[in-house]
Amino acid sequence: MIGIVSRADTHVAETRAAGPILELVGLEKRYVGTHALKPATLAFEAGEIHAIVGENGAGKSTLIKLLTGVIPRTSGEIVWQGKPTDLSTPHEAIALGINAVHQEVVLCRHLTVAANMFLGEEKRRFGLLQHRAMVREAQVILDDLGFEIPAHVPLGSLTIGQQQLVATARAATRGTRFLIFDEPTAYLTRREAAQLFALIRRLEAEGVTIVYISHRMEEVFELAARVSILRDGTLVGTRRISETNEAELIGLMINRSLEQIYHKDSFTPGATILEARHLSGKGFEDVSMTVRAGEIVGLYGLIGAGRSEFVTTLFGREAPSEGQILWEGQPVNIRSPRDAIDLGIALAPESRRDQGLCLNLPVGLNLNLAIYDRLARTGLVSRSEEASAAERQIADLRIKTAGRHALASSLSGGNQQKIVIGKWLSHGARLFIFDEPTVGVDVGTKAEIYRLFSALLSNGAGIILISSYLPEVYELADRLHVFRRGKLVASHDYRSASHEEILGEAIGI
Amino acid sequence: MSESEEIKKAALSRGRFNMLFGLTLLGLLLLLWVALGFATTSFWSANNISNLLRQGAMIAILAIGQTFVIITGGIDLSVGAITGFTSVIVALLLQSGLPIWAAVILTLMLGAGIGIFHAFGIVQLGLPPFIITLATLTSLRGIGLLITNGATISITNDTFTEFSRNDFLGIPNLFWMVIVVGLPAWVLLHHSRFGRYLYAVGSNAEAARLSGINVKGIIYLAYTISAVCASFVGLLLAARIGIGNATQAEGWELQAIASSVIGGTSLFGAVGSVHGPLLGAFILATINNGANLMNVNSFWQRIITGVLIIVIVYFDQLRRRGR
Incomplete structure (x- = not known):
């Protein structure tokens, strides 16, 4: 047996014995204009499955980014096995054994499944890549997990769900001791989800600590031992799964x-x-x-x-x-x-960033984008009308921005969404x-x-x-x-x- | 509201930085002029200034056209080739006895046709702008050499060639042409809705399309403007050197792109102006001119240009990141 079991085995003894593997002490993150995570204190027990629930924008992704060293924290401490740690780069997180499986697959679509699984830790002999050995080993791991995915094909030729499973397998085989799942089942079929759950249980049995982030209550109750609730950037509580129910969690998540x-x-x-x-x-x-x-x-x-x-x-x-x-x-x-x-007809599309907004252009231009034919009746854009149309929208929709000249990218998600909607209000659709x-x-x-x-x-x-x-x-x-x-x-x-x-x-x- | 004040402060400082950058370029240009005035005796002579304005004019016009394309997130590598090619065309047309106005109009129309072809390749065939304009870069030079059999076509029409040597109100005609091109370009980019659409397409083509903007039309517009500017420069070049030759204007596309980038245009699209590339083109022209006057080895000029691009674009990156 190679892969998961052998690599994780070595950790079992120590992690089981110790108490918390990772602790947050007053961890806080501020961006200009938003308080993404208010001071949070929480201890993750070694080897537990800990769910984190909260609405969109509650601070879940901020927490993941802090734990994986993607963004620096504003204040507070992260304690890894009793020792405060910087965790200022992704590299540092990986070295400690902290990994994350993201909702969107962040791997190289053009490389093979095997190449992706070994990315950054390629097998070499005399400095040359050992392609065949890597494919063979990756295939053994995938088969062992029961994923039915060929290791030699390009990652991009798989379904999103399969890619997600590859990402999971990759994260699970790197000496990971703390694994974060961010809405992992969003793109999975039920069968794939079942395979994923089996893998998660197996990792748990091997003493890996799992943080499971999801909207789906039934998954939380199926998997987790404890659950923490985030609301508007505040950690509002932690419950044992056996001592709570869906209604209480939802109540804590929205609190109104x-x-x-x-x-x-x-x-x-x-x-x-x-x-x-x-x-x-x-x-x-x-x-x-x-x-x-x-x-x-x-x-x-x-x-x-x-x-x-x-x-x-x-x-x-x-x-x-x-x-x-x-x-x-x-x-x-x-x-x-x-x-x-x-x-x-007006459409405020699903993906603000990809379809709705010109992020590196000013708020005013974004708001007026659909009505420039009206603002430029003479052929030239009327600067005063352009300004007043934008200012009116900003005031009516209470868009929090430094002004119409600020770039759309400087706004928070909610305020960006107001722009996407506001664009059509001034246009006047039916x-x-x-x-x-x-x-x-x-x-x-x-x-x-x-x-x-x-x-x-x-x-x-x-x-x-x-x-x-x-x-x-x-x-x-x-x-x-x-x-x-x-x-x-x-x-x-x-x-x-x-x-x-x-x-x-x-x-x- | 401390939060919104924080946002405001951040935006304000960014605004100042932006303005500062525009002024820095102008300041840099003026600084160069003052410095060269002290360093050489001949820099401020009427003759040299006319010469400098003439030298900078053609690259400046190419850079303006190029900027329209870069704002949409594309690139036009063919402008130098178009310039050389159209210098041949106008020479042939004049040789065949056409009146100047007819030769000029036909040449510009040919330029428009090349631009439309570029946009066709990008929009309809789905080719990357880099590829389609790289292809016309080599093909146009080839076609130009083919129809002239590699020879140079001399232009005997004196009215045509004199235009480039003459002045109007003491300023070289060639520099006036920068204004003739720059002013409408400025109005189009900064004061018409098409200008807004160019930025929107460069920033997020899908968002622009879903906002009802004719994205394909905007791409056609951008590449046509660039190619027409390049063929216009072809006319000016033919008039200046009195010949048509398909190998002329070698490497001008890179100078045009450099001018545009020095002038604050972002190669990622959606950022750029008309005045920026103009300043960029004349900064480059001044460096070359000054280096000539000071007897600096012409090889050094190329190195200086390269260093300048890195320094200026680096500061521009700092400005962007500082948000």
Whole structure:
């Protein structure tokens, strides 16, 4: 046996005997403008599975980055086996045996699976790489874990889920003693998730300390021995799994009643704005639905269920392969985002950084990007109108920024999201599509965004809201459609089904 | 609100730094001029200043066009080749007896055609800008040599050649051409919506597209502007040296890129101006001119240029990182 067991064996004795393997003492991280992690004190026991839960933006990723030496801390101490440590570089973290498996795979897609597993620790003889030996050994490790992944193929030829498993195998075989998982199952199939859990249990048995970060309560209760809760950058508590329940955890995570966050005004729905009839395209098939003025249509499903593909097709990013789109009762042919925008559709896309914002350009330019044809009627941009349009948005949306000349990248996630949304408010659309509008947004900003929805609805607009966070669509949508594997599998009116039912439909039990 | 004050302070200092950088370039140029005035007797002579303005003018115009392309996140390696190639074309057209205005318009249209071809390769064929413009760099020189059979075409039209030697209001015509190109370019980049779109495309093409911007159109615009600027320089060069020759303007694309980068343009796109590359081009021209006057070995000029690029871009990086 090579790999996991042999390398980890040597540590078992010492780690089991010792108390905490890693302690945080008043650990704190500030960025300009945000307090990402308020002073946190916490001890991780050697060999335990410790879950960390919290909403998006609660400070989980900040904590991971601090523990893996990616960012420097503002103050506080990290104590590794009783000794304070700098942990100022990733290298240092790895040398101690701290590793992380990230939600997004951070490996080299063009290299083979084996090359990735040995990246930085290549096998050499006389300075030359031993390709075949590495492939052989990697294959033994993968087979031993039951992953059914060939070691000689390029990493990029695998599914995202398989890549995630490779990343996990890599992290597990490097003499790791403290392994952090960041939402590892987000892109995994159920089968892959089961394989991952088996690996985690095995690592636990070998005395590796596991930090497991997830939104998914059922995973936390299945795996963890203890759970810590983060909220708005504050570590609000740690519980033994046997002494807590889902309701308590959720209560600690949000600390306010759902009604307070999910502000919903009811409007009488008006005329139908958009209708999709048996629409098929890349990633979804045979989807029919209508959106009326004054209502929120929610789309729920797991990541990759085809919701984003469906709405980006409505927005003209890809052409539908079959079916029809009707706008205010008339069949329309939307061939580009420009066509969609001209009709009156606005899209706040899923990924702010990749699709929504020009990060290295000023806030004002980002806010006005969709309306420059109006700001430049004479051919030249009216500087005063440009300024006043941007200032109005900044004030109305209460965007926290140094001014319209500040770069979009200097803003916090929530304020960036306000820009993505604000861009379309000044444009004045009739149908607003929000794809995961509150990912990485703090609770306060969330509430503001929801209030904004109400304002839009009262002006006679319709909203399509995509969210992977069930309570959000559940509490806000007048009509909720559930997607699974590219198909619309169920539809419910406001609060007419239970969370369990809807989740079951999305997963496909 | 201490947090928002912190943000404000950070942004303010950045703003000052930005302005400082613009002024630094101008300051550097003026410093060079003053220093050369003391170091040499002939620098401030009318003759030398005219000469300097003429030398800098052509690279400056290339750099302006290049900047449009770089702002979109691309690169145009072909501008030197276009300049050489179009000098041949205009020489041939004049030789065939066409009036100057017709030869000029046809040459500029040809330049536009080359730019459109670049954008076609990038947008429709999906080729990287570096590759498509590298391909035209070598091909255009080849075509130019082929149609002239490697010979130099002399231009006998005196009105055409005199233009480059003459002055207007005491300033060389060639320098006026920088203003003729620079002013509309400045309006386009800083005061029209197309300018805003150029930055947006360079910053995040997908976000721009989802905001309803015709990204492909903007790419066509940028490469066409660059190629037209280059063919315009081809006209000026032909007038200045009185010949058309496809091997002329060798390496000018690198000087244009260097001027643009010295002028604060970011090769990653979305950062750049019109005045920056102008200053950059004249800083380079001044260094060459001064080195000539001081009898510095011309090989040194190349080394100095290289060092300058590293120093200036390094400070620019510091400015960007300091946010």
